[in-house]
Amino acid sequence: MSMIHDQDLLDRYMQGDEKAFEVLLQRYKSKIYTSIYLFVKDHALAEDIFQEVFIKIIDTIRKGRYNHEGKFVQWAMRIAYNMCVDYHRRNKRRAHINPTDDFDIFDVLRLSDDGPETQIMRSETHNRIRKLVDALPEEQREVVILRHYADMSFKEIASLTRVSINTALGRMRYALINIRKMMSERSDLVLQ
Numbered sequence: 001m002s003m004i005h006d007q008d009l010l011d012r013y014m015q016g017d018e019k020a021f022e023v024l025l026q027r028y029k030s031k032i033y034t035s036i037y038l039f040v041k042d043h044a045l046a047e048d049i050f051q052e053v054f055i056k057i058i059d060t061i062r063k064g065r066y067n068h069e070g071k072f073v074q075w076a077m078r079i080a081y082n083m084c085v086d087y088h089r090r091n092k093r094r095a096h097i098n099p100t101d102d103f104d105i106f107d108v109l110r111l112s113d114d115g116p117e118t119q120i121m122r123s124e125t126h127n128r129i130r131k132l133v134d135a136l137p138e139e140q141r142e143v144v145i146l147r148h149y150a151d152m153s154f155k156e157i158a159s160l161t162r163v164s165i166n167t168a169l170g171r172m173r174y175a176l177i178n179i180r181k182m183m184s185e186r187s188d189l190v191l192q
Helices: 006-014 018-040 043-062 072-090 116-134 138-148 154-161 165-185 187-191
Strands: none
Touching (some): 006 043, 006 072, 018 072, 043 072, 116 165, 138 154, 154 165
């Protein structure tokens, strides 16, 4: 079942095959949970929102209102993002994406079985990049994380964050400019 396309799994689920939805959940749970956590910065809250996301997904599918053929993960990510935004609106705060000491976006990336030297170098590089990304303005940091972690297209980022595609592209452009500038100005981040 792990090789079956998302839409086929959804079709099977709508016909009563509960295992098909379990495969979808397993396929995307890490990506969706991590994106939620990046916004709310709290494990318990992220777990609660994650459960709400999948309850909403199941409810929508069961009511026959799912119509995003071939785009399940983008649809699920949009629901997760909207629930995070709703949470922050209720708490009168804007969503912030800041890696914390106990969580780093690069911890979820799969690493190959390289030698210890390569792993140390990679870890140091990730720490430097994280410091640079942390120093970006919020909108730029958000686009960098959605583009490079969530593998979202600029069109998807624009839609998700409710800005034009040109704004999303501009934010990425300025993020890269700012990272390059910080790298040249802040040698302490690059050399440490």
